[in-house]
Amino acid sequence: DVAGWVRNAARGRGLRLGSDAAQALIQRFGSDVGAIDQALDQLSTVDGPVTDQVILDRFRNRPDQPLWKLTEALAKGVVDDAIRRLHDLLTHGHPLVIVAAIENDLRKRALAAAAPDMATFAEWIRAKPGAYPTRKAWQAGRAMSREDLNRAVDAVRRTDATLKSMPEETHLPTLERLVAALCYWYRG
Numbered sequence: 001d002v003a004g005w006v007r008n009a010a011r012g013r014g015l016r017l018g019s020d021a022a023q024a025l026i027q028r029f030g031s032d033v034g035a036i037d038q039a040l041d042q043l044s045t046v047d048g049p050v051t052d053q054v055i056l057d058r059f060r061n062r063p064d065q066p067l068w069k070l071t072e073a074l075a076k077g078v079v080d081d082a083i084r085r086l087h088d089l090l091t092h093g094h095p096l097v098i099v100a101a102i103e104n105d106l107r108k109r110a111l112a113a114a115a116p117d118m119a120t121f122a123e124w125i126r127a128k129p130g131a132y133p134t135r136k137a138w139q140a141g142r143a144m145s146r147e148d149l150n151r152a153v154d155a156v157r158r159t160d161a162t163l164k165s166m167p168e169e170t171h172l173p174t175l176e177r178l179v180a181a182l183c184y185w186y187r188g
Contacts, residue, residue: 002031009033009040016049024052028059035061065089067101074102074179075140077187082179095163095171102182103156110149112141140186148185155181 003022010017017025029035039059043050065088073082089098108125115121118138122129125137144152159178163171 002026002033002036005033006036006040009037010050013040013044015040015044018049018051020052021050021055024055028055028061030065067093067098070098070179071101071105074105074182074186077183079180079183082183083176086175086179090172090175095175096160098175099156099160099163099178102178103160106149106152106156108137109141109144110153112138113144113146113149115141144186152182152185155185 003019003026006022006025007017010022025036025039029039039055042058043055046054065085067089070082070085070089073085076082086098111124112121115124115138118135119129121138121141122131122134125134127134155178159174162174166174
């Protein structure tokens with residue numbers, strides 16, 4: 001919905017935005033239409049077409065976004081996207097919250113790997129068997145090898161221990177290493 005709003009708001013200001021430029025605005029501001037509105041006001045002074053590179057160079061915002069965006073990026077296995085999302089989340093959130101979200105995702109994957117069928121899995125996670133998130137979690141858990149699942153669980157456990165016991169300077173590199181490794185293990 002935000003992409004359509006961006007196009008209409010830009011058109012109302014006489015700005016020519018390509019789809020890449022609209023996506024760059026959404027990348028920088030998320031769904032905060034008030035902030036996008038102000039950015040479009042600033043961009044109305046730019047001569048010529050507004051490109052995605054103009055937007056990315058001019059604005060350095062990190063949008064507040066849901067945690068599932070990170071787990072989606074992990075599942076896709078795109079390391080640079082996952083690390084960018086990690087950095088976005090760390091701007092607004094605590095590292096332990098991110099580790100808890102990853103741990104919850106891994107828990108569902110482990111339950112899916114252990115469940116004899118989807119109905120049992122849905123019962124274990126207290127979800128409807130036919131619901132899209134349930135089917136998606138079931139397929140993700142069944143696709144991941146036991147070795148990769150064990151590695152991922154161990155890495156999350158070690159990351160949690162590091163975040164709780166080591167100086168803050170070690171937190172970002174530890175989380176980046178975790179996210180990069182999970183991208184490979186999630187893909188199988």
